[in-house]
Amino acid sequence: MIGLYVPGTSVVHRARAGVKLALLALFLGVLGFWRSPAVVAGGLAVLAAVTALARVGPRRALAQVRPALVVVLVVFAAQVWLADLEKAAVVAGSLLLAVAAAGVVTLTTRTEDLLDAVVRVLRPLRRVGVDPDRVGLVLALTIRTVPVLVSLGEEVRDARRARGAERSVRAFAVPLVIRAVRHADRLGEALAARGVDD
Amino acid sequence: MIRLEGVSHRYGERWVLRDVDLELAERRVGVVGANGSGKSTLARLLNGLVVPTSGRVLVGGLDTAKDGPAIRRRVGFVFTDPDAQIVMPTVAEDVAFSLRRSGLSKAEVRARTLAALDRFGLAGHADHPAHLLSGGQKQLLAFTAVLVTDPEVLVCDEPTTLLDARNAARVTALLAELPQQVVLVTHHLEQLDGFDRVVVVDEGRVVADGAPAEALAAYRALLL
Numbered sequence: 001m002i003g004l005y006v007p008g009t010s011v012v013h014r015a016r017a018g019v020k021l022a023l024l025a026l027f028l029g030v031l032g033f034w035r036s037p038a039v040v041a042g043g044l045a046v047l048a049a050v051t052a053l054a055r056v057g058p059r060r061a062l063a064q065v066r067p068a069l070v071v072v073l074v075v076f077a078a079q080v081w082l083a084d085l086e087k088a089a090v091v092a093g094s095l096l097l098a099v100a101a102a103g104v105v106t107l108t109t110r111t112e113d114l115l116d117a118v119v120r121v122l123r124p125l126r127r128v129g130v131d132p133d134r135v136g137l138v139l140a141l142t143i144r145t146v147p148v149l150v151s152l153g154e155e156v157r158d159a160r161r162a163r164g165a166e167r168s169v170r171a172f173a174v175p176l177v178i179r180a181v182r183h184a185d186r187l188g189e190a191l192a193a194r195g196v197d198d
Numbered sequence: 199m200i201r202l203e204g205v206s207h208r209y210g211e212r213w214v215l216r217d218v219d220l221e222l223a224e225r226r227v228g229v230v231g232a233n234g235s236g237k238s239t240l241a242r243l244l245n246g247l248v249v250p251t252s253g254r255v256l257v258g259g260l261d262t263a264k265d266g267p268a269i270r271r272r273v274g275f276v277f278t279d280p281d282a283q284i285v286m287p288t289v290a291e292d293v294a295f296s297l298r299r300s301g302l303s304k305a306e307v308r309a310r311t312l313a314a315l316d317r318f319g320l321a322g323h324a325d326h327p328a329h330l331l332s333g334g335q336k337q338l339l340a341f342t343a344v345l346v347t348d349p350e351v352l353v354c355d356e357p358t359t360l361l362d363a364r365n366a367a368r369v370t371a372l373l374a375e376l377p378q379q380v381v382l383v384t385h386h387l388e389q390l391d392g393f394d395r396v397v398v399v400d401e402g403r404v405v406a407d408g409a410p411a412e413a414l415a416a417y418r419a420l421l422l
Contacts, residue, residue, distance in 0.1 A: 005288060007325045110325070111287045112294060140295075143287045147329035151281075186282030193247055193275040194285070194296060194343070195267065 064103025205253035224394035231399035245273035274349035334365025
């Protein structure tokens with residue numbers, strides 16, 4: 001779900017980021033408070049309709065859900081063990097719908113518009129010392145840093161393999177942490193060079 | 199005009215620059231030196247990323263120790279690793295980030311961003327995730343994000359070290375066309391063809407300074 005905005009002109013694309021975030025919050029709230037097969041089925045119908053309206057393609061929409069599958073399967077198994085099959089299906093279904101709905105928002109909204117909406121919502125908190133622009137920047141940096149860390153992880157994994165230390169946790173963790181800290185250091189310098197904090 | 203007056207700098211107990219006096223007025227200035235010679239610190243002094251331990255650095259009469267924000271608006275900086283310089287998730291957003299305090303409307307920022315991306319051959323990537331660009335495209339994005347603010351001076355710290363020969367040539371061509379004063383720190387000596395002046399740094403001191411042919415000859419002799 002990182003930077004996967006798909007340009008488009010659909011009604012979902014054109015809707016304001018704040019409206020989409022509010023509807024997403026409402027959708028998640030309904031799924032969270034009224035846990036029943038009927039709500040999950042209704043949620044699926046709504047989401048399918050919105051996804052079709054967004055015209056982002058089923059493959060892209062499903063790709064949003066894939067990274068969450070392992071976690072959802074674990075939750076499903078735990079719920080079957082702790083409760084029953086119906087409850088497990090409702091919880092797992094709700095989780096998948098939540099991730100998919102967030103994915104549709106990500107696919108149809110530029111990150112800058114999402115961040116603008118977050119900054120607008122946080123603006124009243126300026127009175128109690130919250131800097132909304134700073135929060136927006138932190139969110140943007142978080143989104144931007146995920147693929148960088150993934151890439152660093154892949155580099156370290158390859159280096160570990162090349163040196164025959166595939167199974168060493170230390171040979172993975174130590175260089176990864178060092179590289180991540182070095183990246184953070186360079187990022188801080190780049191932000192300073194681009195006038196953040198000026 | 200950039201002026202360094204009696205500049206020395208240390209990190210902890212280690213001195214990385216000693217007694218540097220320079221006046222940089224030429225349109226194209228190259229800085230060369232071995233790894234650890236102090237040339238990257240010298241570059242960072244020029245837009246106030248590093249404030250000297252002693253001495254002062256003046257850019258257009260402004261002191262980097264006192265007027266950092268004003269100097270950073272005048273002096274753009276491009277780093278070696280574009281991954282560390284790109285701070286926003288998508289290409290256009292990263293360029294627009296540079297214009298966040300320009301006072302322009304959102305539509306104007308978008309228009310200026312797209313025009314800058316077009317100028318540097320990235321127009322087709324505006325809404326793409328920045329991490330999916332090639333190394334060369336990322337460095338072009340880093341240049342675009344800096345140049346969109348139209349700085350008076352561009353300082354580049356080994357901008358082609360991580361690039362292949364083709365992308366390095368693109369960056370070299372880009373630098374040649376810029377109207378700005380350019381200070382280029384590099385190990386790729388061929389990039390300094392057509393430069394007005396080359397400064398050679400060794401063990402924290404300026405050991406040669408002048409026309410590229412003579413300065414580079416002195417640098418090559420130093421490496422033997």
